[in-house]
Amino acid sequence: MSDNTLGAYNIADLREMARRRLPKGIFEFIDRGNEDDIALRNNRAALDRIKLKPRTLVDVSKRSQEITLFGKRQPMPIVIGPTGTTGQVWYRGEIALARAAAAAGIPFTLATGSTTALEQVIEQGGGGRMWFQLYIWPERSVAYEMVERVRKAGFEALVVTIDSPVSPNREFNLRNGFTLPFKFTPRSTTDVLMHPRWLFGVIARYLLTTGMPRYENYPGEIKSNMTAQPMGRSMPKNDSLTWDDLRAVRKIWPRTLIAKGILDARDAVLAADCGADGVVLSNHGGILVDSAIAPIDVLEETVDAVGKRIPVFIDSGYRRGSDIIKALALGAKAVFIGRPTLYGTAAAGQVGAARAITILRDEIDRVLALIGCPDVAALNREYVVPPRPH
Numbered sequence: 001m002s003d004n005t006l007g008a009y010n011i012a013d014l015r016e017m018a019r020r021r022l023p024k025g026i027f028e029f030i031d032r033g034n035e036d037d038i039a040l041r042n043n044r045a046a047l048d049r050i051k052l053k054p055r056t057l058v059d060v061s062k063r064s065q066e067i068t069l070f071g072k073r074q075p076m077p078i079v080i081g082p083t084g085t086t087g088q089v090w091y092r093g094e095i096a097l098a099r100a101a102a103a104a105g106i107p108f109t110l111a112t113g114s115t116t117a118l119e120q121v122i123e124q125g126g127g128g129r130m131w132f133q134l135y136i137w138p139e140r141s142v143a144y145e146m147v148e149r150v151r152k153a154g155f156e157a158l159v160v161t162i163d164s165p166v167s168p169n170r171e172f173n174l175r176n177g178f179t180l181p182f183k184f185t186p187r188s189t190t191d192v193l194m195h196p197r198w199l200f201g202v203i204a205r206y207l208l209t210t211g212m213p214r215y216e217n218y219p220g221e222i223k224s225n226m227t228a229q230p231m232g233r234s235m236p237k238n239d240s241l242t243w244d245d246l247r248a249v250r251k252i253w254p255r256t257l258i259a260k261g262i263l264d265a266r267d268a269v270l271a272a273d274c275g276a277d278g279v280v281l282s283n284h285g286g287i288l289v290d291s292a293i294a295p296i297d298v299l300e301e302t303v304d305a306v307g308k309r310i311p312v313f314i315d316s317g318y319r320r321g322s323d324i325i326k327a328l329a330l331g332a333k334a335v336f337i338g339r340p341t342l343y344g345t346a347a348a349g350q351v352g353a354a355r356a357i358t359i360l361r362d363e364i365d366r367v368l369a370l371i372g373c374p375d376v377a378a379l380n381r382e383y384v385v386p387p388r389p390h
Helices: 011-021 024-031 038-049 093-104 118-124 140-153 171-176 186-193 196-208 220-224 243-252 265-273 295-306 321-329 339-370
Strands: 067-069 072-074 078-080 108-110 130-134 157-161 256-262 278-281 312-314 334-337
Touching: 011 024, 011 339, 024 171, 024 186, 024 339, 038 295, 078 108, 078 339, 093 108, 093 118, 093 339, 118 130, 118 140, 130 140, 130 256, 140 243, 157 243, 171 186, 186 196, 243 256, 243 265, 256 265, 265 278, 265 295, 278 295, 295 312, 295 321, 321 334, 321 339, 334 339
Parallel strands: 078 334, 108 130, 130 157, 157 256, 256 278, 278 312, 312 334
Antiparallel strands: 067 072
């Protein structure tokens, strides 16, 4: 009988497998935060400070994780969030991750910065629920063309990232010397040669098929003029964005629209006023403002402000099923998962991504039983104890 665990029994195990397989430059890009990693560590600490309050002698023999998102049922309360390096940790990793999500019955969000064309992901990604993450470029007309391309391809939802007007100060990316399009330098060459499984399993396969990976969803004029830049600094940023831009996207996008990157309940209200169908509380996994608060710390007030109008999602720092339970109890509709399935994809492609999803599903199921809650729909604030004031 085959062993589908891969020897990984939690997300930390998959992270370690990814660390061993990937060059340092790529691993630190997906694993670290920004500057001094303060926000990254605080995301974890904020979740750890919240405690669960179990009930006993409750019949939990028929536990359910099912939720309904935008009128469609799904078997567990997570969404695969956008991770732009998926195709760099595994050959055509976006397709592998999309297939794992489809098999699990959960949405997959393709990043603007992916290295596999969005039409190819739709065609080969397993036929699941496909969402697309959008950055609005300085040339608005180019962004609007992308929206139309995404619509024609058949994506169900558009997730507009609104928290990145400029590139973050991720100094370690500069030190590691990794760029996209990938460029062999003395530093990166040494790093790659020390990781032959990645070299032959990813870069060599690209070179033998489609050539060196590039941002395949960038418009042609941007992609053709792009030179190798440190990872994370190639994306054209837009520091003139306002709420009018979200309204403009709402006018041309006919399907589900989600605003991602909110850390203030007032902005969630503004997003709803602009026509967003949902919001994602996020500090971008700790990679933007290094002193930013953890999204979980503003979840309750955001749910109180807009939860009756639109669903509130959350991400940044979720590594355990118990973390997801805490967010759901505080009012989140579902949790966007980024690094856990990215680690899994880096470790073993579709099988590794599926393992990450299975780990989280099993942990959610176990915690539901242990806290005496038979259904995620029944979770509420009575199941959690917030941090005590000092």
